[in-house]
Amino acid sequence: MLTLRAYSLSLLATCSLAASTPVLPLHFEENAGQFDARARFRTAGAGFRAYFTPTETVLGLGEKNVPVTIRMSGLSTRPSLKPTERLASTSSYFLGNDRAKWRENVPHYSGVKYERVYDGIDMVFYGNQNRLEYDFIVQPQANAKSIVMTFDGADHITTTPLGDLAITAGGETVTLQKPIAYQGETQFDAAYIVDGRHVSFSLGAYDPSQTLVIDPILQHSTFLGGSGVDSANAVAVDSAGQTWIAGFLTVGDLPQAATFGSPNFATTQSFVAKLTLSGGALDFAAYYGGNGQTLALGMAYDPIANRIHVVGQTSATNLPLSFAAQTTFGGGVDAFHMRINATRPFLASSTYLGGPGVDAAFRVAIGPNGSALIAGQAGSGFPVTAGVSQPLFGGGSLDGFFTQINTNGTLAQSTFIGGSGADVARGVAFDKDGAHVWIVGQTASANLATNNSIQSTLGGSNDGMIARINLATKARTFFTYLGGSTSEDFSCAISAEPGKVLIGGQASSGFTPTSTILGNASNASGILLKIAPNDAGHEFSSFLRGTTNVLGIALDGLLRPIVAGNASNLFVNVNSPMPTTPTDFSNAYVSAIKPGLNGYSFAAAIGGSGTDIATSVATDASKNIHVAGRTTSANFPAQGALQPTLNGTQDAFVVKIFDN
Numbered sequence: 077m078l079t080l081r082a083y084s085l086s087l088l089a090t091c092s093l094a095a096s097t098p099v100l101p102l103h104f105e106e107n108a109g110q111f112d113a114r115a116r117f118r119t120a121g122a123g124f125r126a127y128f129t130p131t132e133t134v135l136g137l138g139e140k141n142v143p144v145t146i147r148m149s150g151l152s153t154r155p156s157l158k159p160t161e162r163l164a165s166t167s168s169y170f171l172g173n174d175r176a177k178w179r180e181n182v183p184h185y186s187g188v189k190y191e192r193v194y195d196g197i198d199m200v201f202y203g204n205q206n207r208l209e210y211d212f213i214v215q216p217q218a219n220a221k222s223i224v225m226t227f228d229g230a231d232h233i234t235t236t237p238l239g240d241l242a243i244t245a246g247g248e249t250v251t252l253q254k255p256i257a258y259q260g261e262t263q264f265d266a267a268y269i270v271d272g273r274h275v276s277f278s279l280g281a282y283d284p285s286q287t288l289v290i291d292p293i294l295q296h297s298t299f300l301g302g303s304g305v306d307s308a309n310a311v312a313v314d315s316a317g318q319t320w321i322a323g324f325l326t327v328g329d330l331p332q333a334a335t336f337g338s339p340n341f342a343t344t345q346s347f348v349a350k351l352t353l354s355g356g357a358l359d360f361a362a363y364y365g366g367n368g369q370t371l372a373l374g375m376a377y378d379p380i381a382n383r384i385h386v387v388g389q390t391s392a393t394n395l396p397l398s399f400a401a402q403t404t405f406g407g408g409v410d411a412f413h414m415r416i417n418a419t420r421p422f423l424a425s426s427t428y429l430g431g432p433g434v435d436a437a438f439r440v441a442i443g444p445n446g447s448a449l450i451a452g453q454a455g456s457g458f459p460v461t462a463g464v465s466q467p468l469f470g471g472g473s474l475d476g477f478f479t480q481i482n483t484n485g486t487l488a489q490s491t492f493i494g495g496s497g498a499d500v501a502r503g504v505a506f507d508k509d510g511a512h513v514w515i516v517g518q519t520a521s522a523n524l525a526t527n528n529s530i531q532s533t534l535g536g537s538n539d540g541m542i543a544r545i546n547l548a549t550k551a552r553t554f555f556t557y558l559g560g561s562t563s564e565d566f567s568c569a570i571s572a573e574p575g576k577v578l579i580g581g582q583a584s585s586g587f588t589p590t591s592t593i594l595g596n597a598s599n600a601s602g603i604l605l606k607i608a609p610n611d612a613g614h615e616f617s618s619f620l621r622g623t624t625n626v627l628g629i630a631l632d633g634l635l636r637p638i639v640a641g642n643a644s645n646l647f648v649n650v651n652s653p654m655p656t657t658p659t660d661f662s663n664a665y666v667s668a669i670k671p672g673l674n675g676y677s678f679a680a681a682i683g684g685s686g687t688d689i690a691t692s693v694a695t696d697a698s699k700n701i702h703v704a705g706r707t708t709s710a711n712f713p714a715q716g717a718l719q720p721t722l723n724g725t726q727d728a729f730v731v732k733i734f735d736n
Contacts, residue, residue, distance in 0.1 A: 102203025
């Protein structure tokens with residue numbers, strides 16, 4: 077079976093939603109007499125309406141409702157028009173005083189399907205957030221080349237340099253994004269062919285007896301930065317589906333940025349920014365800092381309180397503080413934690429977290445009741461609380477730390493994690509069991525106390541370390557080294573199921589994975605692991621082909637691990653929506669791993685001819701993947717961008733991919 081997907085019908089002139097406006101998915105409403113009888117179903121989204129008659133689809137574009145009709149040329153039979161999945165929602169119409177004309181509980185559906193538009197070919201319309209999308213489902217041995225769409229009412233139809241289809245009518249323009257075709261892990265060329273008002277598809281060689289899928293797609297990608305050196309170090313998605321990023325910049329020239337505190341751009345300062353749903357504009361941006369260097373390094377979204385949490389490090393002695401657990405600068409370099417209201421952005425809380433040494437918070441996760449779970453590195457004198465598993469500094473140059481901050485700003489607990497060497501906690505994840513937290517990182521200490529361990533001794537110069545803490549008792553219920561004969565480092569973690577954790581990082585050739593299904597030590601150093609603190613222990617690990625590390629990890633609605641980081645020239649694109657071909661050691665990447673950890677759903681190199689690093693990844697409920705990082709590539713593939721060009725020597729970047 078062949079699935080030929082044409083995506084994202086949306087106005088080029090994007091509609092801006094207020095931050096408080098919820099994003100409602102498209103629904104398809106059946107005609108019970110409430111609209112023109114020629115149409116059986118209708119839907120509406122940002123800048124368009126669509127009516128579905130038995131033989132054609134009529135689009136109304138923009139405020140003027142400019143009509144464009146999509147019909148299939150050369151139909152041999154009348155197709156059958158049917159709804160797809162029934163939704164729980166309905167509509168009711170009580171117009172006038174004639175009850176016979178009232179309509180109650182009109183059903184909603186997730187899409188509509190034209191069966192047999194051609195022999196062996198169906199056409200399915202559905203929604204992605206407020207965008208209209210459609211697929212052609214081509215059964216084995218059916219002829220995909222017979223598909224010809226005619227756009228009646230269009231003034232001009234052309235393909236863009238990115239391969240998208242641009243349709244203009246009455247001054248309104250809509251785009252259909254470039255299709256991508258694949259079978260398994262083999263990708264095939266797919267493109268639009270325009271002949272006046274008629275559009276068909278060009279397909280590369282594929283096996284007509286097998287399933288061919290066009291998926292996923294690039295929604296938008298953009299630079300974000302000023303005239304200096306900028307980086308996005310973390311990404312999160314709020315309940316409205318909007319992308320947030322946090323990072324640092326050296327020049328304070330972001331457009332229309334607010335200010336939290338008194339950032340002094342004589343040194344590097346942090347920023348937080350929110351993009352509109354389309355990615356074509358900034359909804360909010362703010363600087364955060366003071367009289368010393370301030371770097372935002374981690375971010376998480378709390379959907380209950382509608383707060384964005386940001387952590388990092390600072391040498392500023394005058395940070396803006398609110399509901400602070402620590403009201404004075406500890407000395408040297410301190411970690412910090414702040415919270416921002418996501419709807420009407422204001423600084424909800426802000427605190428130092430540090431002692432006289434060099435302290436930094438690298439990651440934050442949302443814990444019970446909206447508490448902040450923070451992991452990082454700490455020196456001697458870092459603030460700890462009573463009753464924790466390690467109240468004393470381990471004695472090396474650095475220890476890892478774990479801190480939990482309550483919603484009222486007080487410390488729930490804070491503990492060291494370290495020994496006589498250098499130790500760093502880089503990642504943190506709230507266990508799906510609701511009672512524990514996972515902390516991962518790197519250790520050079522040979523004297524750490526293990527507990528229910530997979531590996532009880534230090535294997536090389538540096539090993540990965542994995543800890544699990546009971547949040548109620550504060551006890552360290554699991555601790556293990558995990559490494560080979562040289563060096564490992566675990567950067568990020570997320571809990572996929574109760575009592576288990578997925579971990580991303582990097583490993584050396586001396587590390588022995590449980591599997592080579594995703595890659596091996598000859599072509600990668602990025603690694604994915606699945607760990608459980610029980611007899612199963614080290615359930616799974618595999619190098620990730622063509623990667624040098626895993627810096628970000630997330631889960632999507634299918635429980636697929638989504639990983640991001642740095643790619644090498646051995647990276648292989650799989651069903652990639654990006655135009656990037658890996659040619660050197662400087663590209664970023666994002667990959668979706670199948671739920672069974674037995675292959676790639678897709679793998680995509682990201683970047684251009686400079687240096688590109690993906691630092692973080694997040695997912696949303698609408699099947700979108702959000703990637704953030706930094707780039708020096710002037711030819712980075714920007715699409716639908718709020719900033720289409722590189723402004724400084726290094727800019728932040730944001731990429732959003734829809735994967736159905």
